[in-house]
Amino acid sequence: MPLQAMLNRTEFMNKLPIADMTMRCPPVAEYNRTGGGDQLGADIGVRLWQGDIILGRMTRAEAGEFEVLVDLVAQTGRAFRCFDIRRPYPLVYANGLGSLTGFSPVIHTLYPAELRELRIGGLPPLYRLSTGDYLQFAYASSPTRFGLHRVVTTGTADASGITPVMEVDPPIRPGAATGAAIELQQPWCKAVIIANSVQPNRTRQTISEGLRFSYVQSLR
Numbered sequence: 671m672p673l674q675a676m677l678n679r680t681e682f683m684n685k686l687p688i689a690d691m692t693m694r695c696p697p698v699a700e701y702n703r704t705g706g707g708d709q710l711g712a713d714i715g716v717r718l719w720q721g722d723i724i725l726g727r728m729t730r731a732e733a734g735e736f737e738v739l740v741d742l743v744a745q746t747g748r749a750f751r752c753f754d755i756r757r758p759y760p761l762v763y764a765n766g767l768g769s770l771t772g773f774s775p776v777i778h779t780l781y782p783a784e785l786r787e788l789r790i791g792g793l794p795p796l797y798r799l800s801t802g803d804y805l806q807f808a809y810a811s812s813p814t815r816f817g818l819h820r821v822v823t824t825g826t827a828d829a830s831g832i833t834p835v836m837e838v839d840p841p842i843r844p845g846a847a848t849g850a851a852i853e854l855q856q857p858w859c860k861a862v863i864i865a866n867s868v869q870p871n872r873t874r875q876t877i878s879e880g881l882r883f884s885y886v887q888s889l890r
Contacts, residue, residue: 689726718887733878752861806857810845818859
């Protein structure tokens, strides 16, 4: 059966033998320095998650599978669900425990004037989110977009499963709505492989290594 245009985590990220990865959401800004040494800046673009993925050593048999997957996703119109392998779960539950079985986290409250603050509901009582944890939710329509954010201020859910007001980064984009489902386990963004960034494997005897590529978040 043909793979979908956007590969899910099982089909791509969780399958690849990733040896090294970077993931960040850098500012897109322009800066000027005054005569007094002050640095004045202004945002000039949309912040997007981006980075590099380097695959580890693989046998010739393994190389064939992973090379074709990367080449497939690198084609125009293809994408994959990208998550940070360093932090696939909230820090307190780094081994995947702290089960959310029976619970459905959602955006409880938004604060449009701030763009960076929300409350999460639907969590187990006393569920804890730490600085640096990721969370993901869908927003807008035609097309549906996927927001990926990191927790800035730690928060612990109360007995009703609702967190205090928490700051997240990057800012929440227009279209987010209360009641939207939140993903806390392997939270992801839609990403595409940057054109011409794929560097192929080099093979020595029976071992191949060096396959790598750069990616960037897509809001389309």
